[in-house]
Amino acid sequence: xxxxxxxxxxxxxxxxxxxxxxxxxxxxxxxxxxxxxxxxxxxxxxxxxxxxxxxxxxxxxxxxxxxxxxxxxxxxxxxxxxxxxxxxxxxxxxxxxxxxxxxxxxxxxxxxxxxxxxxxxxxxxxxxxxxxxxxxxxxxxxxxxxxxxxxxxxxxxxxxxxxxxxxxxxxxxxxxxxxxxxxxxxxxxxxxxxxxxxxxxxxxxxx
Amino acid sequence: xxxxxxxxxxxxxxxxxxxxxxxxxxxxxxxxxxxxxxxxxxxxxxxxxxxxxxxxxxxxxxxxxxxxxxxxxxxxxxxxxxxxxxxxxxxxxxxxxxxxxxxxxxxxxxxxxxxxxxxxxxxxxxxxxxxxxxxxxxxxxxxxxxxxxxxxxxxxxxxxxxxxxxxxxxxxxxxxxxxxxxxxxxx
Numbered sequence: 001x002x003x004x005x006x007x008x009x010x011x012x013x014x015x016x017x018x019x020x021x022x023x024x025x026x027x028x029x030x031x032x033x034x035x036x037x038x039x040x041x042x043x044x045x046x047x048x049x050x051x052x053x054x055x056x057x058x059x060x061x062x063x064x065x066x067x068x069x070x071x072x073x074x075x076x077x078x079x080x081x082x083x084x085x086x087x088x089x090x091x092x093x094x095x096x097x098x099x100x101x102x103x104x105x106x107x108x109x110x111x112x113x114x115x116x117x118x119x120x121x122x123x124x125x126x127x128x129x130x131x132x133x134x135x136x137x138x139x140x141x142x143x144x145x146x147x148x149x150x151x152x153x154x155x156x157x158x159x160x161x162x163x164x165x166x167x168x169x170x171x172x173x174x175x176x177x178x179x180x181x182x183x184x185x186x187x188x189x190x191x192x193x194x195x196x197x198x199x200x201x202x203x204x205x206x207x
Numbered sequence: 208x209x210x211x212x213x214x215x216x217x218x219x220x221x222x223x224x225x226x227x228x229x230x231x232x233x234x235x236x237x238x239x240x241x242x243x244x245x246x247x248x249x250x251x252x253x254x255x256x257x258x259x260x261x262x263x264x265x266x267x268x269x270x271x272x273x274x275x276x277x278x279x280x281x282x283x284x285x286x287x288x289x290x291x292x293x294x295x296x297x298x299x300x301x302x303x304x305x306x307x308x309x310x311x312x313x314x315x316x317x318x319x320x321x322x323x324x325x326x327x328x329x330x331x332x333x334x335x336x337x338x339x340x341x342x343x344x345x346x347x348x349x350x351x352x353x354x355x356x357x358x359x360x361x362x363x364x365x366x367x368x369x370x371x372x373x374x375x376x377x378x379x380x381x382x383x384x385x386x387x388x389x390x391x392x393x394x
Contacts, residue, residue: 008381011377011380011381011384014384015362015377015380039388042388042391042392043384043388045388045391045392045394046340046384046387046390046391047356047387049333049336049337049391049394050337050340050341050352050357051356051359052333053244053334053337053338055236055240056239056240056243056249058235058236058253058256059253062231062235062239062253062256063228063231063232065257066260067224067228069257069261070224070227070261070264071265082221084268085220
C-alpha cells in the first residue's frame, strides 16, 4: 500500500474508525516505514498538545453578572408563559368558564310559566291552574317529556325520560316509563342534569 | 446528567431563575473555554460566553426538549464566536499587558494549578504555542478541533452542533490535524 493511502488510514485510526484488519495493516506498514511512523507520531503529539491546553475558568462572578442582565420577569410574562406551557389546562379553563356561564344563564333566565317539551304535545293534558301535565292512561308518548315549572302526573306510557324541572314527577301504578324519571329542584341538580346531558350527547361521538 | 439537565431546562422555561443559574454553573466553563480558544483573549471570550447565556435565556421557549441541551448551547456559542471573528480579526495577544504600565500580561489572569516556577514557564510556552497554532486555523476548522479535542465531544455531537454531515466533520478534523501537526511538529 502507498504511503499516501496510509495517511488516510492513520486519520481513520485516530478517529477510531478502523477495524482489526486495517489496524494490522497500519501496524505492519508503520514498523517498516519511517516517514509514516514519524507522521503518525507527530499527529498524536499535536493532539496531545491541544488536549493539554490547560482548562481555564471564567471569573467567579460570571453567573451573578449574567443573572443581573436577564430581563426582569413581568407578571404578564409569567402568566403567558404558564398558558403557553399548559395548553390543555388553558383550554379546559376556557371551556369550564363558558360552560358554567351558559348553565347559570339557563337557570336564572327562566320565567315562571309552565313549559312543556315533548314530541306528542297533542296527547298530553295540560292543567294550567294546578300546573300539572298529565299523561293520560292509555296514551303512548314517544321520546322524552320535559316539563318546567310544573308537576308531571304519569298515568300512561312514555318511551323516554320524564323530567320535571322545579316540579315533581308522580308516577301512577298504571304508568310505564321506559327512561328515567327525575325531579329537579335545586341548582346543583340542575347543573348535574346539564352535565349529564352533555355527557350523553357526547358519548355517541366517542368510538 | 441528561435527566437533571432536562428538569433544569423545563424549570428555566417556566421562568425559574434558580434553575437557569444552575445551568449557567454547569456550562459556564465549557462555553468560556470554547470562546477563549476561538478568539484568543479573555475579555472577548467572557463577552461571548455572557451573550451565549443571554441568548439561551431569550430563546428558551423555542428550545426543543428532544435535542440535547449541550448541543443547542454549543451551537449558539460556536455561531457567536464565528460571527465575532468575522467582525474583528483576532489581533490580541496573551503577551499584551492587561493595563498599560502595570507589567501584568494576560497570562497572569489565567488561573492554573499551582506549579513550580520552572513548570510554569514550560506550561506557559506550551499554552502559547497551542493557542497560536489554533489561531492560525480557519475558524471552521478551529471550532471543530476545539469541540473535538478540548471539549472532548463525539463526532456525532459535533455534527449535530454545526449541522453538517459526519463525513464533512471528519474531513475537517483530518485537515485540522494536519495543520496543527505542521505547526507543532517542531516543539
